Amino acid sequence: MTRYDIADENLQREDIVRYLNERRNWGRWGPDDELGAINLVTAEKRLEAASLVKTGRSLSLSRPFPTTPGPANPHPALHHMNRIARGDEGGAALDFIGVSCHGISSTHLDALCHVWAEDGMWNGRDPDVEIEFDGAKFGDVDAWRDGVTTRGVLLDVPAFRGEPYVAYERPVHGSELEAIAESQGSPITPGDAVVVYCGREAWDRSNSPWGGSTGTGSVPTGAEHRAGLHASCLRFLRESDVAVLVWDMMDLTPNGFDLPWAVHAAIWAFGVALVDNALLEPLAIACAEEQRHDFQLMLAPIRIIGGTGCPINPIVLM
Helix, strand or coil: CCCCCCCHHHCCHHHHHHHHHHHCCCCCCCCCCCCHHHHHCCHHHHHHHHHCCCCCCEEECCCCCCCCCECCECCCCEEEEEEEEECCCEEEEEEEEECCCCCCCCCEEECCCCCCECCECHHHCCHHHHEECCEECCCCHHHHCCCEEEEEEEEEHHHHHCCCCCCCCCCECHHHHHHHHHHHCCCCCCCCEEEEECCHHHHHHHCCCCCCCCCCCCCCCCCCCECCECCCHHHHHHHCCCCEEEECCCECECCCCCCCCCCCHHHHHHCCEEEECCCCHHHHHHHHHHCCCEEEEEECCCCCCCCCEEECCCEEEC
């Protein structure tokens, strides 16, 4: 099977299901593996990433903690403060923080236990066995507790198209991602983090907040209409052996194939770590200024044992 041997526009549901079944990574690193495609981030890959630091420029890819309610944030994060005295003159301020980790407002990392389909979750595990009320027993975010440092590559869709943002009527296809990487002179190699910028900030400046048109702002139910990545991107991720996908607009919704998960299927099928709702406009500006599209990317997950993910502040060094 060659890359993109099925034209994106001719894809059928059965083509995607067949591809996910035939090309899934289950068992590739052993039946009990909980790292998934992060296994591709070897010591050599980390050294390669370190060699990309040229100017020392540092950027956060995280959105602010989403405490303000709105159409795209119906379950805002909680941040409460308390003050206590320390003797007659001193004192301290204390925080309580709570967040609904997933959805479309918080920048967060999806663990391998986050989603599944009819055949099971990552590595063929049964979610009825592995997922309990107090946490996941397999594939939780704590499996990545040692952090992920790898080569990141920005794929700038608006720059490639000459348009400010991705519109619902023109989702991003896998063949387009390949063309962008080629045009930028930044080929994707195994273990890379692919950072797909769709122009979410520009969208929000011209439209209602991305993803908030129905007021649900949570895990897609199929009723929302959201611009984003087409299911054909799954092939690009798998054939490129991507370890991490960082994106701002996420899956095209509805996905058009009546699939429970489209690009998010990369989690359970390929073991790819997803960083949802990243803030990518500053990175796109920096890459244009630096005239390069690859850099060192660092993820340091919070150690939530049993967690399906965690808020995260991805850091880029250039």
